[in-house]
Amino acid sequence: MDRRIDDLTARARIRDAAIRLFGERGIEGASIRDIAAEAGVSSGLVRHHFGSKEALRDACDRYAKERMLEVGEELTDAGGVAALDPATLHPRVFPLQLYLVRSMMDGSETAAALFLGAVDSIEEWSTAYGIHPTDRRAYAAAMAAIKLSVFVFRDQVSKALGEDITTPAGYARIGQGLMEVFTIPLITEEQAEQLRKKSEEN
Amino acid sequence: MDRRIDDLTARARIRDAAIRLFGERGIEGASIRDIAAEAGVSSGLVRHHFGSKEALRDACDRYAKERMLEVGEELTDAGGVAALDPATLHPRVFPLQLYLVRSMMDGSETAAALFLGAVDSIEEWSTAYGIHPTDRRAYAAAMAAIKLSVFVFRDQVSKALGEDITTPAGYARIGQGLMEVFTIPLITEEQAEQLRKKSEEN
DNA sequence: CACTTGACTACACGCTCGTGTAGGAGTTTG
């Protein structure tokens, strides 16, 4: 899109640096001065282009959302269950996911809307797929949270695996672990029913 | 333990206030002055009792870890799969979980050790339970991350459910949603095998 | 009584933050 010969405009570089640093350190943890230094410009230019830190975050939110929805369309075009294959989730979406999760935890409306959208589509998908949970909404919400969990705990998961999950190989590995959580039934329907009844007693 | 007639010592009140505010707003988001105000003391007293913000966090880490391990023993004593029942996870551990997750994301060694311990015990448990994932370590790491995910996204999940999951009722609901993720096999073993092969091609 | 000790407060420090302002350099436009 905006890609020039081999470099980006200063505005795009600031936005990319912001997404990277916000995603790594959190919104509070990354200062405008840090972002400016990362992008190789003065801190005043950040303000010139985006007005304020909050406005910069909004711009990052919109950009990340746009890109993620693009990828989402690519994946649904590629067809159904294959979307769960970690190898098809290109490493290029990792910084975006990381940023959106951080922004969401920081109270972003845009990111929260993305989460709700994900819950909605999981709900619809599970219906079409022929799954019948007791509480479909709760099921969908749990699934949505689960999909993001590895991004939040990437340091801990990487340490547990002895392998950096920000690399394609590591991400594929934890992605497969996630897949098997969805594949292997942990308890039988009868046991689940028992637990359900027991919790209703209280 | 330290419980007096109806109040706590100033030190305990500071520690409880820190766990609450750190958990709600994150470590950076809660200042020593905020914590002091929440505990009803001067900011100097926080320093007097704990020395520094980092030391205060360490004290909170150790305290929360201790309490969580206590609860963990209670649950394993109560027996196996019942530990997954949300109704047995008392609301009193919610603030502790919230705090530990925040502290973990902020790079706490103690909290990270708790995560690794969780992965280890899930790994052992899955072996004893007769589950055979392709990559047991990755499976266990994914499970550990999943268990914590609803704490991270509690605001988003609450919004999606239209129900506050910090309440026992709401927590039971999302807990059941999580349980059904573990119960309903999403894809067959054959499909999983196909995906596995496809990702190995790249 | 004099002295010490621990809980506690008030206040000031240096730092970093987001933000505001003034202005320079290069291009476009009348």
Add this chain to the structure above:
DNA sequence: CAAACTCCTACACGAGCGTGTAGTCAAGTG
């Protein structure tokens, strides 16, 4: 040519932060 506009930098301001210091007050101890 000059005015205007955009991109960009340098620098200062006030606020909030963690931290340091000095001192008050009450309880215990010889």
